[in-house]
Amino acid sequence: MNWLLVIVGAAVGAPLRYLTDRTVQARHDSVFPWGTMAANTAGSLILGVVSGAAVSSGTYALIGTGLCGTLTTYSTFSYETLRLAERGWKFFSAANVLVSLFVGLGAVFLGTELGRGFFGH
Numbered sequence: 001m002n003w004l005l006v007i008v009g010a011a012v013g014a015p016l017r018y019l020t021d022r023t024v025q026a027r028h029d030s031v032f033p034w035g036t037m038a039a040n041t042a043g044s045l046i047l048g049v050v051s052g053a054a055v056s057s058g059t060y061a062l063i064g065t066g067l068c069g070t071l072t073t074y075s076t077f078s079y080e081t082l083r084l085a086e087r088g089w090k091f092f093s094a095a096n097v098l099v100s101l102f103v104g105l106g107a108v109f110l111g112t113e114l115g116r117g118f119f120g121h
Helices: 002-026 034-052 057-071 074-086 090-119
Strands: none
Touching: 002 034, 002 057, 034 057, 034 074, 034 090, 074 090
């Protein structure tokens, strides 16, 4: 049954990722992939909350694996980083890697603490 919950979560996460990326990127006149960073940061925060809250396996399948698994995107992050480097924007390419790493880790840490705090685990 958990596999069905993963599908439902993914059906929400994938369009949410696309809409987040397009909405954020449309507001920035920049080559930097702000939309992907926003989606990845949000997914890391949500995953941290779910993990910190120590939810049931069904809830984790729905939100952690399904929603967060499709909201976040390592492949797009990798592709956009490569494209920045290929186009000669090496600073932006390196910044994308470093900022994504630190912001993502910070978001999952914050989310875990929030999950523990709100749910007492």
